[in-house]
Amino acid sequence: MESSKEQHLFETETCLIILNVAFDQYNASLLNYFFFFFLPRLMTFILEIKRSSGLRFRRVLNETPVSVLRLPRGPEPNSRGFDPTSPRFIALCPTTLPSSSSSSGSADEEEQRLRAELRERFLRTLLLMTGKRVRFDMHEHVRVHARFGASDIDVLNLQVCDLETPLGVQREALLRSQDVIACSFEV
């Protein structure tokens, strides 16, 4: 992510400035000359070039496992999954179906058949996705990799394992689908 890269640059530069200042107060011998004078100046020079030319640093994967910090919120205890405000219910509720006003029985059946076919294909795609390493594209060009576990019925949350973040590898995580734009994987 941009901010961590900037931070990394800033920290490196701070160290180099300190080294540069340290030299000035130190007695010079040849080895000291190399380490404390030449090298920091060279590194500062290189960093300036890199920053001005806009080269991107390769992101190093942080593989330290991070333990579960906070359990996700469970399902509603009193609704048994039938939430009248969920998009699924609103979609299926007859008064809001756009075709309900003008349709005959057969048109409804046709629509339902198409709906079932599309949904079945989608569920099979999700089945294919489980256990595979999936790349999630999120807002602000954030990309993370994780092992896909499951999604809920309305595709509002995605459960993943081994989510790779700059903080470390999160063993279990729940991604909100409003945060995710796309997920891709290889068959």
Added chain:
Amino acid sequence: MQWSAGSPRYWHEFVNHEVCVTTADQQRFEGRVFTVDPVSASVVLLSVQESERPSVRVILGHAVTDVQILRRGTEETERQMKSVLLPDRAQSLSAEELKSRRESVRLWLEQNRVPVTEDGEVLRVANALTISAPYRPGDCSSANEIILSRVQSLVESRPGAEAPP
């Protein structure tokens, strides 16, 4: 948004065609539409490049702003997509193989004292369960869980059954 408010009929128009999906943050994704989820309006695209391994991309419905058809698909592309993403269905046996398999499943069930009748292409068990072609354990359908699990395990343990591809 407009895409999420579409009807299944509208979304079905796009299936099997190559499209370019534009998302809310101006990104573009291209691929062949496998399906559009009616619950979340998410588009499932299959990559069409021959050179690499096929990759699937699921674009969530809330992020889709526009979908444009680039190229229309054909029966051949539909078949190809199905063979990649629906590997169970792609298998097609000839009529004789189906018939012989149906016979062997029916005999096995009768040996195990299960009342089964043949009804054209499908086998019906006690009016409560149906086994359709190609008569694998996954092809049993019933409203009764107990009967389903019993018959499924029977079909699975049928001697001489070929290993699935």
